[in-house]
Amino acid sequence: MARDYGWELSTAVVLFHEAVARRLGLNAAEHKALGVILRGGPMPIGALAPELGVGATALTGIVDRLEKAGYVLRQPDPADRRRTLLVADPTKTPDLGGIFADLGRAMGEFQSRYDEQEMAVITDYLDNTIRVLRAQVAKLTQTDPGRA
Amino acid sequence: MARDYGWELSTAVVLFHEAVARRLGLNAAEHKALGVILRGGPMPIGALAPELGVGATALTGIVDRLEKAGYVLRQPDPADRRRTLLVADPTKTPDLGGIFADLGRAMGEFQSRYDEQEMAVITDYLDNTIRVLRAQVAKLTQTDPGRA
DNA sequence: CTGGATAGTCCACTCTAGTGGAATATCTGG
DNA sequence: CCAGATATTCCACTAGAGTGGACTATCCAG
Numbered sequence: 546m547a548r549d550y551g552w553e554l555s556t557a558v559v560l561f562h563e564a565v566a567r568r569l570g571l572n573a574a575e576h577k578a579l580g581v582i583l584r585g586g587p588m589p590i591g592a593l594a595p596e597l598g599v600g601a602t603a604l605t606g607i608v609d610r611l612e613k614a615g616y617v618l619r620q621p622d623p624a625d626r627r628r629t630l631l632v633a634d635p636t637k638t639p640d641l642g643g644i645f646a647d648l649g650r651a652m653g654e655f656q657s658r659y660d661e662q663e664m665a666v667i668t669d670y671l672d673n674t675i676r677v678l679r680a681q682v683a684k685l686t687q688t689d690p691g692r693a
Numbered sequence: 694m695a696r697d698y699g700w701e702l703s704t705a706v707v708l709f710h711e712a713v714a715r716r717l718g719l720n721a722a723e724h725k726a727l728g729v730i731l732r733g734g735p736m737p738i739g740a741l742a743p744e745l746g747v748g749a750t751a752l753t754g755i756v757d758r759l760e761k762a763g764y765v766l767r768q769p770d771p772a773d774r775r776r777t778l779l780v781a782d783p784t785k786t787p788d789l790g791g792i793f794a795d796l797g798r799a800m801g802e803f804q805s806r807y808d809e810q811e812m813a814v815i816t817d818y819l820d821n822t823i824r825v826l827r828a829q830v831a832k833l834t835q836t837d838p839g840r841a
Numbered sequence: 842c843t844g845g846a847t848a849g850t851c852c853a854c855t856c857t858a859g860t861g862g863a864a865t866a867t868c869t870g871g
Numbered sequence: 872c873c874a875g876a877t878a879t880t881c882c883a884c885t886a887g888a889g890t891g892g893a894c895t896a897t898c899c900a901g
Binding site for chain 2: 550551552553554555556557558559560561562564565567568573580584644647648651652655656659663666667668670671672673674675677678679680681682684685686688
């Protein structure tokens with residue numbers, strides 16, 4: 546068998562995620578939560594529950610730790626005073642902005658060598674790969690025998 | 694900002710890993726261990742410690758669970774009777790072979806549409822991406838402030 | 842053959858992160 | 872205004888997974 550790019554990429558991605566989390570001092574749940582907040586913008590705490598697959602009561606602790614570490618801030622929602630909005634803390638964001646800027650720079654370095662047509666092939670490939678992976682996740686989750 | 698393929702792919706990969714592990718009834722450490730064994734072939738138990746980043750004493754439990762679930766077998770090492778070799782259990786492997794066969798089939802479905810030159814571009818891209826990710830992991834791990 | 846190193850295991854302990862239930866504050870439909 | 876629903880938090884508890892230390896069996900250098 547030649548090089549298994551799928552396996553290698555997959556492993557590299559997972560290790561990268563773990564390395565980032567470790568670097569930030571976050572566990573898997575916290576890291577995932579932070580990612581959701583960074584991508585999704587300010588959102589009520591409860592919105593994290595389905596994303597993380599944990600109960601609502603666990604969120605208090607997760608958010609506590611994220612806040613204590615300085616990555617997010619709790620802000621009362623003016624529109625609904627029961628809610629607490631989570632916003633990424635801009636004063637701490639550079640820390641992890643730096644990580645991804647570094648990654649982006651390194652990626653851009655070789656990406657710039659592809660012409661437009663080549664990039665089209667690559668994005669097509671990535672698009673399809675993402676689609677397939679998501680479909681597999683859906684399938685695996687669907688037929689999940691549960692956590693016995 | 695257009696679609697962020699890097700983020701989407703990365704997320705999809707991580708979710709896929711998690712879904713597989715959940716499907717197999719394994720936690721992160723066990724899943725990783727199984728991956729190492731499947732890729733690396735029979736190996737003494739102790740060889741897993743550096744891979745997983747856990748102490749030697751934790752391995753007994755991890756291997757116990759993997760063995761109980763039927764994914765690996767303990768076999769005495771004839772060359773060194775202190776050692777116990779871990780081998781993937783071929784009778785159970787189909788379970789997860791099925792998962793990856795399914796993935797491989799789905800990937801092959803669209804991959805077959807690329808011609809040789811296009812595949813060369815794609816593998817070049819993947820190769821570079823893997824290289825960059827590994828470099829970033831090394832960098833992050835190096836400057837790791839430790840788990841305070 | 843012997844003394845020290847190595848592989849694996851067992852044990853008691855600890856730490857983390859989750860759960861369910863209850864409390865509080867707030868919103869919303871009638 | 873009131874009754875029920877919703878968002879978050881607090882609390883006591885539990886389950887899991889790792890640690891360090893000690894033990895056994897085995898290997899190997901001298």
